[in-house]
Amino acid sequence: MSAPRTPSSLAATASPADTGELAYAWVVVWACFVGLAVIFGVAYSFAAFFDSFSAEFHAQRADVSLVFGLSGLIYFVLGAGAGVLADRFGPRVVCSAGMLCIAGGLLGCSFAGSISAVYAAYGVGIGIGIALVYTPSIACVQPWFTRRRGLAAGLASAGIGAGTVVVPLAATALIGLLDWRSALRLLALGALVLGLGATLLLRRAPGATAQQGRGPVAGLTLREALRSSEFRWLYGAILLASPVMFIPFAHASAAARDLGIDDARAVGLxxxxxxxxxxxxxxxxxxxxxxxxxLTLALAQASLGLSYLVWGAAGGYAAMAVFALWLGLSYGGMVALMPALCMDLFGARAVSSILGTLYSGAALGNLAGPVLAGWVFDRYGGYGPVIWGCVLLSVPGTWAAARLVRRR
Structure with a gap:
C-alpha cells in the first residue's frame, strides 16, 4: 500500500515539466491578464457609479454598498463551483460563459429603475460572471509552469491591478461625458470585445490533464486538501483579511469626498x-x-492592517493617496501569492477546485465589510470605528498566516 500524499510531499512527487517551455503558456498568461483586467475593472468601477446610484435611487451608503458586497459574496462563494466546472469542462468554456454574464449584467443595470434592479443586475449578474472567470482563469496558469511559476502568476494577476487603474477612471470620464446608463452600456461592449476575446484563448495545460501512459496528475484531490492543516490556516488568513481588503474599494472614494476632495481625484484613489x-x-x-x-504572505497581511493607520490620520488628498498605494501594495502581493502558494501546497490535480474553495473565505468579508462600514458611517457620521476595527482584525489574520509558516 502506498503512503498517503500530504501537501509537504508534493515537491518530491512533482517532476520538472516541459509545459513551462511551451510558447502557448505565455499566451495563456496574457489572456488571463486581459480577462482579469476586464472583470475586476468592472467590479471596482462601482466606486465611479456610487454617487450616481445614491442620487438616482435616493439610497443611503449602506444600501448602495450592498451592491458591491453582494457581487463579491457571489463571486467568492461560487468560485469553488466554477473551479469544479473548469476542472471538468476546461477554462475556455466556463470563463467565456462568465464574460457573457458580465456583459449582460452591465447592460441590465443600465436599464434599472430601482436599487433592487441594480442589486439583481450589477450585484447578482456581474457576481456570477466574475465567479465563472476569476478562479478558472488564474488557476489555469499555474500548471503551465514549473520554474517560472512565480513570474507567470505575477504577470497574470497583474491584470487585476491594471483593470483597477484604467476602468474606473474610464467609467468616471464616460459618466461625465454622457451619463451613468450610457457608461454601463459601453462597459458591456468592452467586456464582450476584450473579455470574451481573451477567454477564448484560455487552454488547460497538458500536464494538468491525466493522459494515457502518464498516470494521474500529481497533487491532492479537493477532499484531501480540505483535511489538511495547511488548508485550514490559509482559509483562516483569507477569511480575516477580506473585510480589510475590500472596504476601501467601496468607501475610500466616498471618504475622500467627505474631506472635500473632488470627484476625479476621489475615484482616482x-x-x-x-x-x-x-x-x-x-x-x-x-x-x-x-x-x-x-512568510511573505504573513508580512503582507500585517502590512495590510498597518496601512489603515494612514487613513485614520488623513486630512487631505496626499494622505489618502499614500493609504491607497500602501493598501494596494499589500493587497496585490497577497492576491498574487495565493495561486502559486496553492499550487505549491496542493499540486495541479484539483487546483481550480481548491483555489475556488479557498476564495470562498473572502465571501463573507466582501459582503459584510463594505455594508457594515456603510452602516457605521450612516449611524456615527464617520469611518473612525471602521478604521480601528480593520487594524485589529489584521492581527489574527497575520497570526493565521504565521501558523502556515510554522507548518511549512
Whole structure:
C-alpha cells in the first residue's frame, strides 16, 4: 500500500515539466491578464457609479454598498463551483460563459429603475460572471509552469491591478461625458470585445490533464486538501483579511469626498490602489522567491492592517493617496501569492477546485465589510470605528498566516 500524499510531499512527487517551455503558456498568461483586467475593472468601477446610484435611487451608503458586497459574496462563494466546472469542462468554456454574464449584467443595470434592479443586475449578474472567470482563469496558469511559476502568476494577476487603474477612471470620464446608463452600456461592449476575446484563448495545460501512459496528475484531490492543516490556516488568513481588503474599494472614494476632495481625484484613489497592486505583485513576488511564499504572505497581511493607520490620520488628498498605494501594495502581493502558494501546497490535480474553495473565505468579508462600514458611517457620521476595527482584525489574520509558516 502506498503512503498517503500530504501537501509537504508534493515537491518530491512533482517532476520538472516541459509545459513551462511551451510558447502557448505565455499566451495563456496574457489572456488571463486581459480577462482579469476586464472583470475586476468592472467590479471596482462601482466606486465611479456610487454617487450616481445614491442620487438616482435616493439610497443611503449602506444600501448602495450592498451592491458591491453582494457581487463579491457571489463571486467568492461560487468560485469553488466554477473551479469544479473548469476542472471538468476546461477554462475556455466556463470563463467565456462568465464574460457573457458580465456583459449582460452591465447592460441590465443600465436599464434599472430601482436599487433592487441594480442589486439583481450589477450585484447578482456581474457576481456570477466574475465567479465563472476569476478562479478558472488564474488557476489555469499555474500548471503551465514549473520554474517560472512565480513570474507567470505575477504577470497574470497583474491584470487585476491594471483593470483597477484604467476602468474606473474610464467609467468616471464616460459618466461625465454622457451619463451613468450610457457608461454601463459601453462597459458591456468592452467586456464582450476584450473579455470574451481573451477567454477564448484560455487552454488547460497538458500536464494538468491525466493522459494515457502518464498516470494521474500529481497533487491532492479537493477532499484531501480540505483535511489538511495547511488548508485550514490559509482559509483562516483569507477569511480575516477580506473585510480589510475590500472596504476601501467601496468607501475610500466616498471618504475622500467627505474631506472635500473632488470627484476625479476621489475615484482616482481606486486607481492608486490598482497601481500599488501592480507594484505589489512583482515586488512581493520577488521577496517571496527569497524568503518563501508563506512568510511573505504573513508580512503582507500585517502590512495590510498597518496601512489603515494612514487613513485614520488623513486630512487631505496626499494622505489618502499614500493609504491607497500602501493598501494596494499589500493587497496585490497577497492576491498574487495565493495561486502559486496553492499550487505549491496542493499540486495541479484539483487546483481550480481548491483555489475556488479557498476564495470562498473572502465571501463573507466582501459582503459584510463594505455594508457594515456603510452602516457605521450612516449611524456615527464617520469611518473612525471602521478604521480601528480593520487594524485589529489584521492581527489574527497575520497570526493565521504565521501558523502556515510554522507548518511549512
Amino acid at each position: 481606486v486607481g492608486l490602489i490598482g497601481i500599488g497592486s501592480l507594484t505589489g505583485r512583482f515586488a512581493i513576488g520577488a521577496l517571496a522567491d527569497r524568503i518563501g511564499r508563506p
